[in-house]
Amino acid sequence: MNIQAHLGDASLLLDNQLCFKLYAASRALIRAYKPMLDQLNLTYPQYLAMLVLWEWQVQAPEQPTVKALGERLLLDSGTLTPLLKRLEQLGFVSRQRSVRDEREVHIQLTEAGSQLREQVLPLRNELLCLHGAEEDEMVALRQNLAQLLQRFVTS
Incomplete structure (x- = not known):
């Protein structure tokens, strides 16, 4: 007897869960970034903060604050404060x-x-x-994920 026949509903199989695929893909991608980030002495969340700060060099928000950074990264200040303290210790940011x-x-x-x-x-x-990341494939995936994120963040 196959597992689908036993469970009766394929929607409850792990491999059919979008949340699992997103979770596993995110972990794999972050793991792939680790050697690069180790060379820079950054963690993945620190790297994300730096990406925003580099964006802000070109187009800064009205108030370039920890709160604005948290809103951009969808992180709370309790998560950001130690991250920013470490970036400050590394000499990359000032607060x-x-x-x-x-x-x-x-x-x-x-x-x-x-x-x-x-x-x-x-x-x-x-x-x-x-x-082997193809640029057009990455653009399409980013757009789809942005739409998905928007649905769940605004609901």
């Missing part, structure tokens, strides 16, 4: 309390943090090439 409201903490890249971007680009391209 400064607002003079107007001491609860507000502004963040910005240091010169070293800005320069780190130049090291990331070739390593990231090498990583994607090594794993």
Whole structure:
């Protein structure tokens, strides 16, 4: 007797779960990034924060704060604070309390943090090439995942 006949409903099979495929793919992708990030002395969440801060060099939000970063990364301040402290210790970011409201903490890249971007680009391209990632396939997947994320974040 096959498992589907026994369970009676294929929708409950692990391999039919979108959440499992997303979870497993995310873990595998983060694991693939690890050697690159080890060279940069960054964790994956720190790398994500740096990506946002590099974006902000081009187009900064009105208030480049920990709160704004958390909103962009969908992370709370309890997760971000130790991450940003470590980035500050590494010399990549600086944090400064607002003079107007001491609860507000502004963040910005240091010169070293800005320069780190130049090291990331070739390593990231090498990583994607090594794993056979096709650019058009990655664009389509990102768009589909963005739509899925939007559905679940706004509901």
